[in-house]
Amino acid sequence: MTPAPRGASGGREFFATRTLAEALAGFRPQRRTPAETIPITSALHRVPAAPVTAAHALPGFARSTVDGYAVRAADTYGVSEGLPGYLDVAGAVRMGAAPDVAVGPGTAVAMPTGGMLPPGADAVVMIEYTAEAASGTIEVVRPVAPGDGVVRADEDAAAGAGLVPAGRPLRAQDLGMLAAAGVTSVSVHACPRVTIFSTGDEVVPPGTQALLPGQVRDATAVALAALVTEAGGEPAEGGIVADDPGLLETALRAAIGGSDLIVISAGSSVGARDETAAAVGRLGEPGIWCHGLAIHPGKPTLLADCAGVPVIGLPGNPRSALVIFRLVGMPLVRLTGGCTSPPPEPAVRARLDRDVASAAGRLDVVQVRVAGGCATPLFGMSALLSVLTAADGYVIIPEEATGLDAGTEVEVTLYG
């Protein structure tokens, strides 16, 4: 008696529902952004397009790591507090200058931390283990071995050594290393340009102060733009398109040439979603890769490869759209931008403080608050954005599980 569940499959039976793992592994359009050269002062989190190597050794000269005296280590062998050794002070090294004096047998040269080791010296005695014995003479009360108190000329990097790898976003210390090596600009992938469309006759711009009955403001576009930015992309506003397949197709065609990736928060009704799929399907080959992910919330997700450009059709409600874009869209933005080693996400382990149900065969994304080692699941319909704003992070319940019991230790991915 029950009719076929049109809402769940409709005209899309043709496209199998995929799992998250299948989508991440299998949906990989070819598009990659080209390389551009930028100054290191603007390169935080940018993705090197090629490894960078050291043109010369670093620090480039043997340096003292302590304040003290440059010596020949052999001159200190056997000394002790009871039987100090005595060395003549032949001079002092100044910071940032070549030593104008060498260390010969029985002599020492005063060294600041970071100073260049003078010729003849092979170690530096810390000042704490010396004392002035007479004018021009020090006593040394602890022996040093060759290399003590010294950084070798190539100890931070040998000539030709890798400074930063390709594909991993640059971190603060990576920029420091490039600066140390005299590399002041770096070839990085251009930020993927991600055009974001919102569709739906009910959707109006956020600046609309007086809503007419049935209208809602576009909450998704600004939030998606923020996630694009977090993933290293450059969001571009596609605007709001009415539920009209012709209009949508025209808008998509106009955008695709200037986009590295396209995101559509699709209309929320079945009809609107089907129209989105039809418009995307005509945009380029090979076209739609899947229409439906075994994820809750977020099932009505469309992934398409339009001549190498990834196109993501997100569910119509903002919460589902943001959940899916974090799981599927941000990795695609990173991939398109040449990132092969995504940065780690904040996460914490916590114990669920109540049972969570989950249907087998779909991955559930459960929003949680976290406090004192406890994760409290937040329930509420997937249409509610407030569940996301109340959450500190989310827990993933895998496809094979039918729920998690209170007390289970879970990994919470935190919103940063």
Next chain:
Amino acid sequence: MTPAPRGASGGREFFATRTLAEALAGFRPQRRTPAETIPITSALHRVPAAPVTAAHALPGFARSTVDGYAVRAADTYGVSEGLPGYLDVAGAVRMGAAPDVAVGPGTAVAMPTGGMLPPGADAVVMIEYTAEAASGTIEVVRPVAPGDGVVRADEDAAAGAGLVPAGRPLRAQDLGMLAAAGVTSVSVHACPRVTIFSTGDEVVPPGTQALLPGQVRDATAVALAALVTEAGGEPAEGGIVADDPGLLETALRAAIGGSDLIVISAGSSVGARDETAAAVGRLGEPGIWCHGLAIHPGKPTLLADCAGVPVIGLPGNPRSALVIFRLVGMPLVRLTGGCTSPPPEPAVRARLDRDVASAAGRLDVVQVRVAGGCATPLFGMSALLSVLTAADGYVIIPEEATGLDAGTEVEVTLYG
């Protein structure tokens, strides 16, 4: 016989060494950046200066969460597949428009997901549980309760409800919530302006291609600028100042009026550090708070409060400077920028694959590589930046520990 360890205390015996916890809890200069109003499209990670509340309820009208038929729930009580109920279809709701038809007893109105519930209806039956019986009539095979398939008018936010709190950096979903509520600009703390000085006669700009003997390029400033950015600050280049207390004092005095925070990577020698302390000490009251942290690497750290502006004197070598700035400087940048709920840091639990020694009484920051659940400590002198670029993150060994055994499970804070 051993002379007093000048390198460890010198002229600074007066200032007790502090622990990290003491510094974080006790060193809290008053400076906070003022509020400024910016569009939500630029507000990712910015810190609201005041809570934002909803001017009206959200979504503002009762909405369907499914495709189906708006009904009076009572009309469906008792129906089943064997004994369907029959309802007359009085019309259809269009997206984004007020319904032009009401639901009376024995009638239903076709609803798209997200459509406005018509007058008289109190629930929506999913289309899956209906079928067209005759023209203008449907059969319903499952009962619904009042509220089923509906989001209430104030279910996402009641009028006056908090949308985002003050002091917590805005996340993507927070921006979406503001947009949904028609809030297109937000009052946030200005980004703290952090002026970064490098000192040392040996330090030359990163762009210096041919180094003279004893010179090193300034690796610290660009890396510190990146960490300032990550903490929500706006870095300003103070430049490189020679080891001359008069020059440094002049440079600091010129900068402090336009800075919310000042960072100095001090000269690496004891003398240069003492000169930095002297210059900072004359900059404003109450002045130096501590000169020495019980942290390795990074002991020679200076913290000062100059008329409410935090001044941080970092160790001279880049690696120690970056370690300390992460632990102490980034929290100060956030505090100055009004952030009371810092974002979570990426972290992972892993097992040490070898022993790590640590001196009791100081906190040790051990750089590690992480792979397959194992954390491999990276050793090397604190002067080496390459230890930081090779690391995936770091492990903190607390003051009371004297080391950690191989196999110990540790928390690794990951570089993002």
